[in-house]
Amino acid sequence: MEPPGRSSKRRRSDSGELEAGESSPVAAEATEVPNPHPATPPSPSSPPSDEGGGGGGGVDYISGLPDAILGEIIALVSTRDAARVQTLASRWRHIWRAAPLNLDSRELLDADEALSGAVSRILADHPGPGLRFCIPSHIVRDRPAAVDAWLRSPALDSLQELDFWLGQSCWSRRELPASTFRFAATLRVATFSELDLLDAKVEALHFPQLTHLALQDVSMAKGSLHTMISSSSCPVLECLLLDNCYGCRRLRISSNSLRSIAVGVDMHIGKPRLKEVTIVNAPCLERFLHIKIDEPVNVSVIVAPKLETLGCLNDEIDSSRLVFGTTVLQGFLVVSLTTVVRSVKILALKSLYIKLDTVIGLMKCFPCLEKLYIKAEQ
Numbered sequence: 341m342e343p344p345g346r347s348s349k350r351r352r353s354d355s356g357e358l359e360a361g362e363s364s365p366v367a368a369e370a371t372e373v374p375n376p377h378p379a380t381p382p383s384p385s386s387p388p389s390d391e392g393g394g395g396g397g398g399v400d401y402i403s404g405l406p407d408a409i410l411g412e413i414i415a416l417v418s419t420r421d422a423a424r425v426q427t428l429a430s431r432w433r434h435i436w437r438a439a440p441l442n443l444d445s446r447e448l449l450d451a452d453e454a455l456s457g458a459v460s461r462i463l464a465d466h467p468g469p470g471l472r473f474c475i476p477s478h479i480v481r482d483r484p485a486a487v488d489a490w491l492r493s494p495a496l497d498s499l500q501e502l503d504f505w506l507g508q509s510c511w512s513r514r515e516l517p518a519s520t521f522r523f524a525a526t527l528r529v530a531t532f533s534e535l536d537l538l539d540a541k542v543e544a545l546h547f548p549q550l551t552h553l554a555l556q557d558v559s560m561a562k563g564s565l566h567t568m569i570s571s572s573s574c575p576v577l578e579c580l581l582l583d584n585c586y587g588c589r590r591l592r593i594s595s596n597s598l599r600s601i602a603v604g605v606d607m608h609i610g611k612p613r614l615k616e617v618t619i620v621n622a623p624c625l626e627r628f629l630h631i632k633i634d635e636p637v638n639v640s641v642i643v644a645p646k647l648e649t650l651g652c653l654n655d656e657i658d659s660s661r662l663v664f665g666t667t668v669l670q671g672f673l674v675v676s677l678t679t680v681v682r683s684v685k686i687l688a689l690k691s692l693y694i695k696l697d698t699v700i701g702l703m704k705c706f707p708c709l710e711k712l713y714i715k716a717e718q
Contacts, residue, residue: 440471470496651688
């Protein structure tokens, strides 16, 4: 799986956009009292009943499925769709409460007051456990007490996915809520945006099941980033996104599990930003992506025998420096070529004026190249 990827603060995740001005049925429907005794599913020969799911008065196969399977379906669909299916019958409200909670605020109201009320009502009505919880990062700043109460709700017990996504741009920040730490043992996917991860508790955290981690516009103490992504803290981490991480200029990565890394740095004045990444030991690493080239990030690869995908290299004056052992590239310029890199099969380039000689020179560095992507700037 590719890194969670992000183009800028204006990015929305794949799960959807906020729909301005649209009222949501989620809060009202989710708080209806469920039917503790769902009706017996009708047989295919029975006439349509209020169980729903048949559509158009035809044979109702959906209602014939066991509650356990329907619960898995409910847990996977969007928050809005999960609310809508509850209008089919009281049985669906019972199933929604029995399934792990998937709550994505991007599908709710866009006004903060209404959004907070809807989230609070949904959490109050669901007994848990939690599957996925997504809220905009500015809510963490503006309503810290409410966020803390949400994170402590039994509805989010055993939470697997937590996403503080980039909503409104906010210059003032808050530290990661302490109540977040209670999910350390169960989290599999985490996105932290526009937060300060400066507390010493962050360095002491252990995420035994975390496979995907995204840090976006995050400030961290010098040693916190190293510790947080280490094999001792995240022993099964596979995908890592570092997008505008401040407070750490040089990062050394040693991980036995990482398969994909993406790094991006915007131009900001007065903030110590990531300038150098060294892959000390990453035996499973397959992809390293430089997702922004606003600011150069020098990359040194010491041990990454499975690295197949590399990009995006550029030929600007202040281009990044890429080092593979004793092979050195400055942008597209081959500074030193003593050992070819046979593992790389996919390469992405960005250039104002690409030249054939340049491509030939790069192919000498990567003799096993199978795919070459070139983006020409106008």
